[in-house]
Amino acid sequence: xxxxxxxxxxxxxxxxxxxxxxxxxxxxxxxxxxxxxxxxxxxxxxxxxxxxxxxxxxxxxxxxxxxxxxxxxxxxxxxxxxxxxxxxxxxxxxxxxxxxxxxxxxxxxxxxxxxxx
Amino acid sequence: xxxxxxxxxxxxxxxxxxxxxxxxxxxxxxxxxxxxxxxxxxxxxxxxxxxxxxxxxxxxxxxxxxxxxxxxxxxxxxxxxxxxxxxxxxxxxxxxxxxxxxxxxxxxxxxxxx
Numbered sequence: 001x002x003x004x005x006x007x008x009x010x011x012x013x014x015x016x017x018x019x020x021x022x023x024x025x026x027x028x029x030x031x032x033x034x035x036x037x038x039x040x041x042x043x044x045x046x047x048x049x050x051x052x053x054x055x056x057x058x059x060x061x062x063x064x065x066x067x068x069x070x071x072x073x074x075x076x077x078x079x080x081x082x083x084x085x086x087x088x089x090x091x092x093x094x095x096x097x098x099x100x101x102x103x104x105x106x107x108x109x110x111x112x113x114x115x116x117x
Numbered sequence: 118x119x120x121x122x123x124x125x126x127x128x129x130x131x132x133x134x135x136x137x138x139x140x141x142x143x144x145x146x147x148x149x150x151x152x153x154x155x156x157x158x159x160x161x162x163x164x165x166x167x168x169x170x171x172x173x174x175x176x177x178x179x180x181x182x183x184x185x186x187x188x189x190x191x192x193x194x195x196x197x198x199x200x201x202x203x204x205x206x207x208x209x210x211x212x213x214x215x216x217x218x219x220x221x222x223x224x225x226x227x228x229x230x231x
Contacts, residue, residue, distance in 0.1 A: 045218035056217045110160035
């Protein structure tokens with residue numbers, strides 16, 4: 001069964017550094033998402049991306065964050081200058097609107113654990 | 118603002134028992150509700166999606182129900198097995214065009230005792 005793939009599985013970085021988290025969504029999917037989960041807290045929405053542009057973002061997704069689909073297969077999340085509070089598990093997800101539009105299920109990757117020291 | 122609550126936070130049951138996990142949400146204007154499973158340190162695996170017009174969905178030993186008007190959903194697991202041990206999350210998608218984000222509950226950590 002096709003999967004959403006995320007790399008790396010664990011990233012350690014120093015405060016103030018830039019990080020890029022990478023995702024390969026399922027190949028025929030058209031909607032892409034980033035969510036995060038701080039340890040012990042709820043999974044939170046960051047951003048959705050469709051047709052090469054951001055379609056919705058949360059208040060968490062400030063100017064320090066950006067997303068990009070640099071080619072036909074990758075989807076990246078960049079944090080420009082990391083803070084301690086950015087430490088979390090970051091999940092990429094994708095969905096296929098052909099499977100029911102807004103009723104298409106989201107498929108999640110295994111996540112990248114980001115640790116900011 | 119949509120709030121999603123899952124009670125209990127943790128549940129332990131002997132193997133073989135049937136069990137019910139609960140999810141409640143404050144705003145009934147939803148497009149759908151999705152149940153996920155999360156294993157420790159892993160991603161989210163989609164289990165079932167119930168559209169707002171549906172009352173229930175079934176997959177194998179899992180049955181999810183939705184009562185949109187009362188803001189409740191349940192996930193029923195029949196004949197539980199140790200492999201069912203995981204955290205179960207529910208998430209709702211708001212109604213209306215352009216509303217794409219899922220709002221998640223805090224999850225129920227399920228332990229099946231062999």
